[in-house]
Amino acid sequence: MSTLLEVHGVSKRFGGVVANREVSLDVPEGSITGLIGPNGSGKTTLFNSIAGTHPIDSGSIRFDGHEISRLRVPQVARLGIVRTFQQTHVYRGMDCVRNMQISTPHSGDTLLSMLRESTAAETERALQLLDFVGLYGKRMLPAGDLSFGQQKLLEFAMALMNAPRLLLLDEPTAGVNPVLINGLVDRLKRANAELGITLLVIEHNMRVIMNLASRIYCLAHGEMLAEGSPATIRDDPRVVDAYLGAT
Amino acid sequence: MTKSGRSVAAAIAVAVTGLALPWIVPSITTQAAFLWLMILFSLTWDINGGQMGYNSFGNVFFFGVGVYACALVQRDSGLSYYAGLGAGIGAGALAAALSALVLGPAMLAIRGHYFAIATLGLSIVAANVASAWEYIGAASGIAAPLFPGAIGGRAKFFYYLLFALAVLTFLLVRRLYRSRLGLAINAIRDDEDKAEAMGLHTTRYKVFAWSIAALLLGAAGGPVGNLVGFIDPNDLAFAGATFGVWMVLMAVLGGKGTLWGPVIGAVVFHVTQELFWTWLLGWQRVAMGLLIVVIVVFFPTGILGWVARRRTTAA
Amino acid sequence: MQRSVKTLAAACAVVALAVGAGVRTAAAEDTITLGAAVSLTGKYSVNGKNTQDGYNLAAKVINEHGGVKVGGKAYQLKIVYYDDESTSARGAQLVERLISQDHVDFVLGPYGSALTKAIVPITEKYGVPMVEGNGADRGLFTKGYKYLFATLNTSDYYLRAAVSILADEAKREGRDPKSLKIAIAIENDNFSQDVRDGVEEDAKKYGMQVVIDDKLPADLNDMTATLTKVKALKPDALFISGHEKGAVLGIREVAAQRVYVPMLALTHCDSAQITEKFGKDANYAFCGSQWDSRMTYSDRWFGNPQKYAELFNATFHYEPPYQAAESTATVEVFADAIARAGSLDRAKVRDAIAATDMMTFYGPIKFDATGKNIAKSMVMYQVQDQKYVVVAPAKWATGKPIFPAPQWDKR
């Protein structure tokens, strides 16, 4: 497997606070990679750096061989990196179907192509994906009226609609009804296997990430602490310390 | 009736009313022409205000550009009246759309109320520059050329022009809101960060939508300048305190972010205003202020929102 | 869609209702209806009120004297008002409404040149005679309008007299007028800029040098920038005009900053009540005015200017500024012309107005081919010892101009 995302020696500070120091990680194409770490260890900062929310101080971020650390959010997204948010971001005033319809890939869009209405195929795909995440019954509701967990699912569906190559998921199971978590994990795996989407997942739920990821990175205090297979990470005393020390 | 049948009926009703009005009640032709202008104002404002979430207090700027561009073409081109007017309206629409294209990328990068204030600043600058710049008549304004037709013909002519523009605007925005661009600007309104994260060309769409509003406002400038006959920089072209604020109020009153809301808002607002003027000599503005407060405080979702809420509670 | 059809129908009904309600009932049998859109709110509302009071007093007194006799029948005058809110777009719309909905017989002018400019294309189009007393911009009288008549002197005349006084006084002192420097700070609007043009034309004629030429913006509340220039360049005269605000700010800031100019010339002093407001600080200011109640004109309805002023004061509880007087005269012109025409026919009345040659308390009125009053002349006051002293024209002068004004520390 070739490496799709290559983060090398990335540092980011906010004022005097170092959020990421010399962080490196590789995400192989077609894999599910986990990113864990205690609260405040710099996971979301790293996501933001990759997605283009803020510039990095040093280091490099390469996607499919191209440097992307100087690109802005929409440009990064159009290359095929889509991220979801810890706090949900959906188009609250629009119904679920419309949320999906506008989430098609935008790399090839021109003003002219935007002037046409959504095609039947697009709408069909939207409904399929809504069905896939279990929101078909709520498709005509404004996204703002959904529960937090449902909004997470919708956001996931929107991300799939965008057909990204790499999907950055920021705590996909947080706030989701525990009964539904297994189903969600299953869907993440299916998205990876059937749609060929590479996943980089921040997750707090150890059970979930151990089950999901093939390779896991652990951040602590902004530095990369450990990496390895789920089993190695689980048994790494430094990881256990970091979590215990933090709580 | 089928859905399309109903829209055909609605279209016929509007067309008949609009076409017949100056013949049924010729005495109010000018006021009715202004009604169409008001509808155009609130519909175009709602493109960026209601649908895109960019509340502009400066859209009157584009109207003013249109007014002046048309007047200058009529004054300096040496064309005959109708040719000059046609060229002028075209020039006005183009100049307004161009200024939106040029200003858009910088202005539309400013979010929230800062955008509202920046656009307000823009219209104030325009009004001041227009009243100081000798070439465009400075504070003395420009007089539009005299209409060559018969008595009362002028009002009718511009009535139909504005009626056509208002209908065109309505059809255009309706088409726009159905397109994927409509979805995109709605997405930008609801969550611009998300839209960016999903790869939308947000700047491009914002600027384009604003330019459409500008184009239509600019096109309306010429007919209005000619209908009124005398172009004053502060009172007509860049009339921020009246037109500039009214467009916002009408859209909010009817229900912003909807297709019909701005239309209904404009009709109710304009008619109310005409009544105030007739019956509350001198106090009409006091009533207007009171009305604004009541609308905004008690009917924040506008007439359409209010009706919808009453329905859901009744059902 | 069903709903939108209904909404639309409802909207149409509302419009129709509004239209019905909006049209006020037309005039009764034996009245002559005059229509006026004046500024009751907005930036011109002080003068708009003066205008309305002037019209009302005229109608009242003329009606008390038996109204206007047309073909042996006495008609009462009635005036329909709208508020144009000091905006020209509104003014144009309202005059059209006066003519086509309220069916007024004739139109009285609004306050101010900008509004008059906005209205006149419409009265022309409908062929309705408009006599106005408050649109003084010369631009109004170069367009070949047939139905427009103005009782007042055009605005360029407001301060012309001050320029000639400056030249005369300089000559008396043995100075060549060509050596004089003048500063102009005049508001950026139609009327005021015409005042400016008058000053500039006459200054050029005398060969004076214009060293400052500022246009004051409408929302100005501080003249420091201009006055600092005045301090630096020490002109022999400073001309300030900008309606009431200009007069108030001019006196106040020139005094507060102790800016010395041998001659300070203003407009709108009396309606701005500068002597009441600023007392001694207003002294030595020259003020251009259309009219003064101490003139010795005679009038068929009011007797003379003094009696007019007394009656006005008794009715409205303030001294009539010239804006009120010229408005009253406007109605008098109509009364006179309609009686002479012996008809309410607009074209006949128009011709009768054009042939007007009458004396009023406001001054003689006789129109030239363009519609301006050429019989009357402006008045130039100087504030001396906190009183308005007429210093020009010589025929009505009650005192001699004091020039140069004493330095501030000698006052």
Next chain:
Amino acid sequence: MSNLTVLADAPVLLVQLVVSGILVGAIFALVAYGMALVWGVMNIINIAQGEFVMLGGYVVFFLDRAGIAPVFGIPVAALVLYVVGVALYHTVIRRIVGRDMFTSILATFGISILLQQLANQLFSADIRTVRSGLPSLFFADGMITIPEVNLVGFAAAVVVGALLVAFLRTTRMGQAIRATAQNARAARVLGIDTDRVYATTFAINCAICGAAGGLVAMTWFIQPYLGLTYTLRSFMIVIVAGLGNLSGVIVAGAGLGVVEDLAGFVLGSEYQTAFVFMLLVVILVGRNLWLARERRSLR
């Protein structure tokens, strides 16, 4: 450009322009304090700010006509406006606290129209002034004049600013206001009566504007339609200074005054307003570009 030559020939004029700019700007700053306070605490942009100034001016004017000197008139104006503020809060403002900011802009715009038109109907549009009776100070051979009334305005701005800071720091109400500004929900949980806090905040703002109105009547003039001038300028000051930065407000106010005077002098008065608002737009766009450098935006 001849204006620049004049300035180069007599640099002392520059001093005059700067000094009077600072003094004039102080009165704008006074109005801006209130705006910053209401904005920061209640998240409301009050467009009726200038109308409160106007009302304060009328109070001082009518008291002066009744024989009460402005020295006493100004505190009374502040008091009257305080009451107006409380009344307005309970009728309108409390219903728009917590709504989106655009609502507050529109609602207060309605209030501003209402107040200015009421003033026009009740007090007429006559230009009113109050005589301060204060002389002017002269420097540099009369080339620099400073009317003492401007100094009074400046002193008032500084004193009110200091009092405001002291009030917010030391009194219980002040602390409650600051807590509410930080986090209204948390403040409510802690037992702070946020409704009262809002009412007080809004009323204090009105009182400050009222006092400023008195100074305006003494320095320039008042009339029903002067509001927008003060609203827009105080808005600009708050934007430049940044929210919650009271000492920044007076600096920004003085800066604005100086820029206006210089623009008026160099470009001519007709471009003075245009220049100032052009500056506003440029500042907004510029600040945004500055932030965009860091892939952020102004909000």
